[in-house]
Structures are given as C-alpha cells and as structure tokens.
Amino acid sequence: MLGLTLASGGRDPSILCLGAHCDDIEIGCGATLRVLRQRYPGAPVYWVVLSSTPEREAEARRSALRWLPGPAPEVSVFGFRDGYLPYQAMPVKEAFASLAATVSPDLVLTHAGHDRHQDHRFVSELTWNHFRAQLVLEYEIPKYDGDLGQPNFFVPVTREDCERKASDILDAFASQRSKDWLSTDTVLALARLRGVECRSPTGYAEAFFVRKAVLE
Numbered sequence: 001m002l003g004l005t006l007a008s009g010g011r012d013p014s015i016l017c018l019g020a021h022c023d024d025i026e027i028g029c030g031a032t033l034r035v036l037r038q039r040y041p042g043a044p045v046y047w048v049v050l051s052s053t054p055e056r057e058a059e060a061r062r063s064a065l066r067w068l069p070g071p072a073p074e075v076s077v078f079g080f081r082d083g084y085l086p087y088q089a090m091p092v093k094e095a096f097a098s099l100a101a102t103v104s105p106d107l108v109l110t111h112a113g114h115d116r117h118q119d120h121r122f123v124s125e126l127t128w129n130h131f132r133a134q135l136v137l138e139y140e141i142p143k144y145d146g147d148l149g150q151p152n153f154f155v156p157v158t159r160e161d162c163e164r165k166a167s168d169i170l171d172a173f174a175s176q177r178s179k180d181w182l183s184t185d186t187v188l189a190l191a192r193l194r195g196v197e198c199r200s201p202t203g204y205a206e207a208f209f210v211r212k213a214v215l216e
Helices: 024-039 054-067 085-102 118-130 159-172 184-197
Strands: 015-019 045-051 074-080 107-111 135-139 153-157 204-209
Touching (some): 015 024, 024 045, 024 054, 024 107, 024 135, 024 153, 045 054, 045 085, 045 118, 054 074, 054 159, 085 118, 107 118, 135 204, 159 184, 184 204
Parallel strands (some): 015 045, 107 135
Antiparallel strands (some): 153 204
C-alpha cells in the first residue's frame, strides 16, 4: 500500500476543510482530521463553513475549536442561506476567491462532486475552481438522498474514533439531534462498510473520492 506525503521538507502540511453547512466537516471527515493532527501535530488547519444561522454558527465555532488536539484551527463561518448557495453564486464565489488569495493549503477536504445536495455540489465545484494545485479529498455525507458512491481513497480509523466522532457531533449540534440520520449507528455503519472495502486493520475507515493525485 502506497502512502501519500502531504508536504515536503519535513514540515507539517497545511489543511483546508470546507463545509457547506455547520456540521458537514465533522460528519464527512471528522475522524480523519484527528488522525492527521496526530500524525502532524503542528499542521495548521483552516476550517471554513459557508451556510449558517446565528445559532448554528455558535455551534460550529464551538465544535471546530474543540475538535482537534493541539493548535486551534482558524475558523471562518459565513452566513449564506442554507439550501440556496448556488443561487447566491456571486458572493459565494467571491468568498472562495478571497480564501484562495490568502490560503495555500497542501490538502483540501471538501464535498463530493456527485453529492445530490445542491449546496454540497456547489462547494465542491468552487473548490476545484480555486484550488487546482492541491490534493483534494472529497468526503461523503450520509442522508436521505441515497447518493453514496464508490470511494477510492480510505483512511483507517478505530471504532473508538467513530464513537467519539458521533458523540461529539451530537453533543455540539443540539439543533440537529432530531435528524433521524444523525446517529451513532449511522456513523458506525458507514465506517464499518468502508473499513471492509479497504481491509482496514481496525475494521473501520472514512472514505473519500480522489479525482487526481500526483506522485512527487
């Protein structure tokens, strides 16, 4: 199995996390982020959420700031309207352009391009518009749409990682606890399936879609 080197010169890689909504990053790649921080303790992390309300912004900031051990991520939460990101295209694209002008990450974590949620797809599209020289991992979000696909990049995690991920999400996002798809069972089930697919030594994994990768 070939491992990827995310940064050269012995330095820790910088990581950009993009989420259309306030809990997307945690759901899509929360365990992977903790694995990365363990491997790269000094890695700077930029945590960007596009859609929020005042209540959800407060939840998102609390979650982001306590999610990772070590240095706190740099958190940006925008107030674009949930469900309408493609219809607010100009200001959302301007936000991406401003971000790309100030941040040059080694790794970008974003939504899958085939996601059926219009906000997710739009964030993925703009990611590829503005971060063309980076390794981009597209994460998956389980939901009603039934759009889970066949990922081609896997990060082994432990059952404990997944249980903690589910517990922390449910604790941080009180406004979302009524959603029947947001549960420990869902987190564990998807991670177990992805663990089987990649023969994870722990039995569990988070999975991503990679459109292109360059071996250096």
